[in-house]
Amino acid sequence: MKHVISAKQFDLDTLAELFSTAKALKKRLSEQKVVKLAVDRILMTVFLEPSTRTRLSFVYAMKRLGGEVVDFGPEEVTSRAKGETFEDTMRMLDGYAPDVIVLRSREVGAAEKASKIVRCNVINAGDGWNEHPTQALLDVYTIWEQLGRVDGLRIAIMGDLRYGRTPSSLSYLLAKYRDITFHYVAPPQLQIREEVLKEVSHHTVHQHSRLEEIRDEVDVLYVTRLQKERLGDENLYQQLRGSYVVTVDLLKKLKKIPLIMHPLPRVDELPAEVDALPQAKYFQQAENGVYVRAALLTKLLNLDISSLQSS
């Protein structure tokens, strides 16, 4: 594995190995701040679209492995603002010889394009509405950690399924496992894309326009934010934001309150009252991002993780 471009690229063995490393790192990093596995390695963050969580999560993952981080800088203060092409920017960065580039872009396919230009590893940290594979890794890791298994999972994925890259990547990754039941919950204009449905077609798939329509028990409810910045239409946004609010009341109407996950940041769709439920797992999920991304870095950079096994 040289690059991480799509959630589709992972097989079950790789996932098992990554999750096992992530688990060992989580344990070790709860005892010490830094585990020196990536000393003298340089991770470069290139975020051509605003980000906090993913960027900081990679920064902490690398720093807590003892490695270095260089940030490209916000787009508006860089030479991209002078009209440089993406290809030139990548060729320049390649010359500086980072060990790995973590790239976020508004452009679908940007990470893949970058991976064909540079010599180092490339990690897709979100390319437009397309994919966000490391988010899916930490999502599935959290499910595995909480439920002890992924096979047989019954999951409801709710919110902006059309323009959100998180639902796509999560679906692609879960599709690798056995016997998954997907409930996609969204208004018709924001339902999951055809290309995603194709990838999960060997599983059980339901589409709903409202959460209350789900009659069966689900293990996980994965809520996502309506992405104002992708939706474009202000009227549609205002109309939809109110109708996709997961209150405690609504949750109690379900057959069983499922684990509640969210890639964060949340706005209105998940009120703070839900935080008190023992099923609310979104902050653990965010924290797991550090361990899963650190595990991924050990794999991409071929770091020696033998010292983790003794723990």
Add this chain to the structure above:
Amino acid sequence: MKHVISAKQFDLDTLAELFSTAKALKKRLSEQKVVKLAVDRILMTVFLEPSTRTRLSFVYAMKRLGGEVVDFGPEEVTSRAKGETFEDTMRMLDGYAPDVIVLRSREVGAAEKASKIVRCNVINAGDGWNEHPTQALLDVYTIWEQLGRVDGLRIAIMGDLRYGRTPSSLSYLLAKYRDITFHYVAPPQLQIREEVLKEVSHHTVHQHSRLEEIRDEVDVLYVTRLQKERLGDENLYQQLRGSYVVTVDLLKKLKKIPLIMHPLPRVDELPAEVDALPQAKYFQQAENGVYVRAALLTKLLNLDISSLQSS
């Protein structure tokens, strides 16, 4: 001491200990760039309001202790811009496990709020017009360093006393010592707030509208900037800025030229001609910020400072 929220929280023993550590660090850091006391510890800077001095001062303090720094990033490129609440941002950061969060916010009480959410240490690096306790620490350290004592101090504090957080925190901290004489110099609409007057009421307190009104000798003149960004009213700003200029001429009219301090940045209120006076101490004051903040970090993070004593 887990968090640093207010200058009110310090007692004289803690101040003496901090200043002693700061002095030892200043000596050692004049001989070597880095003293490796904070290796593998991570400080996170979260500046939700522009800052240079305080932010860089903490960055240098941590780096010169051999520690790591992660910056949250400017507010407009972060998920805060997507509408995330302050509470959620703090819970997310908590999951990444920094050792200490240094927080600046426009919101009064933000640092205290953060300290109730996260597990790590929190340092208030300015919350609106309210407080800026580490500035007060370096101010009082500089007074102690220059005069050899703080008890019995006669100080004039001048400028925007109402909206400036520096005069409040400085007053709170000086109030801990014995027998302080405060001269608050400001136009009526910018005079020191009632809540601050209450805290210093066991000392001698005078209010003046102009510096020339002070007839007694003062040891320190502490000048502050009119904060255009807090004042709001452009007309008032233009009207006041001219009348609060500390020229060499004005200083010579005082009974004795006092030590001149300023939290910086300065604009018009302290012309460059003053820099040549031996009493001008504001750049030393700024430099001391590194040592005082480093000393504070050794205390909050329980770092082993025994190696400093041998110096």
Add this chain to the structure above:
Amino acid sequence: MKHVISAKQFDLDTLAELFSTAKALKKRLSEQKVVKLAVDRILMTVFLEPSTRTRLSFVYAMKRLGGEVVDFGPEEVTSRAKGETFEDTMRMLDGYAPDVIVLRSREVGAAEKASKIVRCNVINAGDGWNEHPTQALLDVYTIWEQLGRVDGLRIAIMGDLRYGRTPSSLSYLLAKYRDITFHYVAPPQLQIREEVLKEVSHHTVHQHSRLEEIRDEVDVLYVTRLQKERLGDENLYQQLRGSYVVTVDLLKKLKKIPLIMHPLPRVDELPAEVDALPQAKYFQQAENGVYVRAALLTKLLNLDISSLQSS
């Protein structure tokens, strides 16, 4: 050598020494990511004008020498925005005791001004239209690396010679060598400045308004970008941008296709089709920036480079 302000300040011995160190570093850094020569040293980047390449190139140079980097932050989020003078900013930074300040500014002479204020080394990373000496160093290093010599060089420098600081510094540096032939190619309103012509007057100098006018063989064609942000006049920019495009067709009309260099970023003046030519050296040139700047840092900071010689 304490500061690097102008390309004029270098003599041939210093250049030979720097290039030899840069070559040794290039070899060593191709074998290992980091060579620990600058441990516990702090480089501060102060970019008061947007930059990617130069800034990142210095960051990588310092990090790959095992040193630390502190960034001043973008101008708009710093105290500069509160109206602080340049002098005050520099005196403040001086107090924090970085080992070296790398400064870019829109203001001609800014680095020189800084060098008179601070105690540490200062490197001019571009001061308005005036100079960019480290760019010239990497340019001449690349010529030396590619051709094995600099004496006797025949070079065409093309584009915005008037407002571009790269052509000035490159000319000043090449002027130190023997027997250089300069062909300055630009429209009359963007021709090389008088002050530069004076410095190269002991060499052979030609001015042309179009590349096709050069009848003699040249070894290097150095293309620069029309700098929209300096040109001011949008109409002039639109009129000129089309007529200074170095296509493969145009190159083939020359007596011999020269080495093609460019400080990057490029916009229209150098189409991607040129990249495939073996003579296209601009990406190697950018990469060399890391080694040359690292070599310069070893010299300014008096780092012990004896370990490089054994390689």
